[in-house]
Amino acid sequence: MKKYHPTAGTVFDLLMNLDRLHHYMTDLAEKYKTYRLINLFHGEVHTSDPANVEYILKTNFKNYGKGKHNHSVMEDLLGDGIFTVDGELWRQQRKVASNEFSTKVLRDFSSKIFMENAIKLGNIMSKAANSKQILDINDLFMKATMDSIFKVGFGINLDNLSGPSGEGVRFSRAFDEANTLVFRRFVDITWKIKKFLNIGSEAVLKKNMKVIDEFIYKVIQIKIEQMHNLKDEFLFNRDDVLSRFVQINDRDPKYLRDIILNFVLAGKDPIAITMCWFIYMLCKHPEVQEEVAKEIKEATNTLEEVTNVADFAARLSDEALEKMQYLHAALTETIRLYPALPVDPKICFSDDVLPDGCNVKKGDVVAYMPYAMGKMKFIWGDDAPEFKPRRWLDHNGRFHPENPFKFTAFQAGPRTCLGREFAYRQLKIFSSVLLGCFMFKLSDETKIPKYKISINLHIDGPLPVRVFSRFPYPRNTFLLWQDQSPEVVAMLITSSGLTTSISLGKPAQMESRKTVLVTSGLSKVAIDPKGFIGIRSVADAVEYLHSGKTNGNVVVCIDPSFSQQMAKL
Ligand code: HEM
Numbered sequence: 001m002k003k004y005h006p007t008a009g010t011v012f013d014l015l016m017n018l019d020r021l022h023h024y025m026t027d028l029a030e031k032y033k034t035y036r037l038i039n040l041f042h043g044e045v046h047t048s049d050p051a052n053v054e055y056i057l058k059t060n061f062k063n064y065g066k067g068k069h070n071h072s073v074m075e076d077l078l079g080d081g082i083f084t085v086d087g088e089l090w091r092q093q094r095k096v097a098s099n100e101f102s103t104k105v106l107r108d109f110s111s112k113i114f115m116e117n118a119i120k121l122g123n124i125m126s127k128a129a130n131s132k133q134i135l136d137i138n139d140l141f142m143k144a145t146m147d148s149i150f151k152v153g154f155g156i157n158l159d160n161l162s163g164p165s166g167e168g169v170r171f172s173r174a175f176d177e178a179n180t181l182v183f184r185r186f187v188d189i190t191w192k193i194k195k196f197l198n199i200g201s202e203a204v205l206k207k208n209m210k211v212i213d214e215f216i217y218k219v220i221q222i223k224i225e226q227m228h229n230l231k232d233e234f235l236f237n238r239d240d241v242l243s244r245f246v247q248i249n250d251r252d253p254k255y256l257r258d259i260i261l262n263f264v265l266a267g268k269d270p271i272a273i274t275m276c277w278f279i280y281m282l283c284k285h286p287e288v289q290e291e292v293a294k295e296i297k298e299a300t301n302t303l304e305e306v307t308n309v310a311d312f313a314a315r316l317s318d319e320a321l322e323k324m325q326y327l328h329a330a331l332t333e334t335i336r337l338y339p340a341l342p343v344d345p346k347i348c349f350s351d352d353v354l355p356d357g358c359n360v361k362k363g364d365v366v367a368y369m370p371y372a373m374g375k376m377k378f379i380w381g382d383d384a385p386e387f388k389p390r391r392w393l394d395h396n397g398r399f400h401p402e403n404p405f406k407f408t409a410f411q412a413g414p415r416t417c418l419g420r421e422f423a424y425r426q427l428k429i430f431s432s433v434l435l436g437c438f439m440f441k442l443s444d445e446t447k448i449p450k451y452k453i454s455i456n457l458h459i460d461g462p463l464p465v466r467v468f469s470r471f472p473y474p475r476n477t478f479l480l481w482q483d484q485s486p487e488v489v490a491m492l493i494t495s496s497g498l499t500t501s502i503s504l505g506k507p508a509q510m511e512s513r514k515t516v517l518v519t520s521g522l523s524k525v526a527i528d529p530k531g532f533i534g535i536r537s538v539a540d541a542v543e544y545l546h547s548g549k550t551n552g553n554v555v556v557c558i559d560p561s562f563s564q565q566m567a568k569l
Pocket residue numbers: 082083094097263266267268270271274335339340341344408409410411414415416417418419420422423
């Protein structure tokens with residue numbers, strides 16, 4: 001007799017749990033590994049079992065794909081691009097795209113752009129650190145990755161990060177909105193009627209598609225003309241992805257449009273999403289944040305004096321990035337817990353039996369669940385839900401990859417993500433500039449961010465953070481601390497590091513003193529010991545020093561190991 005997976009509920013249960021959808025699916029996966037949901041239109045199977053995942057993504061790859069339904073839902077936005085097609089159409093695009101992705105030209109060009117945008121982000125954060133402004137990094141990362149993908153994809157400087165202006169920004173807004181509206185079609189069974197009548201969400205989508213298409217066809221036209229106009233050859237930037245595809249096929253603007261929109265979709269949101277969750281996790285785990293920052297400083301050799309973001313970025317060579325194995329692990333650990341694509345549904349093309357012995361029918365949706373899989377104890381051990389970057393390092397401290405059918409965030413098999421190397425490069429460049437130069441804290445430690453219900457695992461709403469510079473303290477900053485001895489010590493910190501320290505006597509004596517004159521080299525500064533504040537950790541001291549709350553730049557730390565830790569910073 002045929003065996004089927006246990007029925008865990010209906011799609012209405014999914015709708016009832018919509019605002020905690022992935023938690024709900026994780027709970028079911030914990031109970032059943034693989035389960036069915038009753039759906040009026042087709043069978044629906046969700047799996048977290050690596051053996052099943054390997055089977056649908058690799059062993060019987062040709063039997064599972066996007067199918068006609070997914071294609072019709074996504075066609076308005078993504079046309080016949082790589083994300084919507086199967087079979088020969090997919091194979092051809094995969095071949096051309098993977099050749100392009102592996103070129104040195106694209107690698108070098110994209111690294112340069114990532115670096116430029118990381119510096120822009122860093123400069124924004126510097127200003128925020130100095131003015132104690134709270135930043136919404138969700139918004140900032142979305143803008144930064146849009147700028148990156150526009151320059152790498154089209155050769156166009158969108159400069160979203162510098163403020164709203166121009167039609168490029170209109171395009172990016174329309175694109176983000178269209179993306180959300182297309183996802184809504186997966187749950188809104190009336191979308192075809194709405195589209196026919198041009199009402200509601202479908203009318204909005206149509207307007208957005210007009211903005212997107214007008215912009216994209218104009219850019220394509222300009223590129224084709226530039227290519228044909230020999231006079232302009234020296235102006236023609238051949239490094240961006242669109243130019244390279246125009247060289248391959250300049251006769252079919254629709255083909256180029258689809259390629260480029262799929263590229264924008266693939267390359268923008270997953271990076272912004274990962275950066276956001278990454279900073280969130282580092283704020284929740286300050287000890288990991290410090291370890292990442294320490295590794296970055298060592299790899300870039302910036303233990304000595306570097307005082308601005310651009311100087312710091314100048315030290316970020318390929319070799320330095322390669323040395324950052326702990327950073328690589330911490331990013332991967334974030335992706336394990338917060339995969340940009342939380343669920344990936346495939347259509348089953350003919351009746352089949354999965355490795356666990358259960359049947360699936362032609363037309364069934366068979367989805368693997370990277371989000372739920374990242375939390376499964378049977379895959380990762382009892383500490384599965386915890387954020388532990390070291391699980392990705394071998395005994396030599398080098399990153400070791402996991403079986404791709406267990407760690408499924410990048411998909412696996414013949415359709416595995418084509419942009420993985422590209423993604424890690426951008427993530428590592430952004431993170432090393434930002435974490436090398438700044439320390440991050442959530443502006444509200446108690447608030448737990450929610451994910452948005454859309455194709456990708458966006459944080460819903462802003463993610464406000466406070467940013468503190470890691471650059472050496474300005475001249476004449478004083479640290480006071482009570483070390484092993486019962487006396488309070490003042491230490492003058494200059495931009496080149498720690499210098500003279502003097503004893504100020506016992507705390508009780510200090511209360512009676514007015515100001516103390518401390519001299520170091522040519523610097524002579526009067527400090528008011530009444531600014532005595534007890535601080536217990538280096539992270540708090542750094543924060544306090546940059547908070548502007550210091551009384552004459554005085555900080556007192558009563559952690560005995562403080563002076564040693566400070567000296568290492
Ligand atoms: C953290 C970052 C990223 C993650 C987690 C990720 C994840 C994924 C996943 C799960 C898929 C399969 C989607 C499907 O079934 O249709 C995919 C496909 C793909 N990704 Fe990525 N991706 C990331 C970044 C990128 C970037 C930056 C690019 C390129 C700019 C890219 C290019 C692609 C392409 C072209 C495909 C389609 C492959 C095919 O269907 O043959 N990805 N990615």
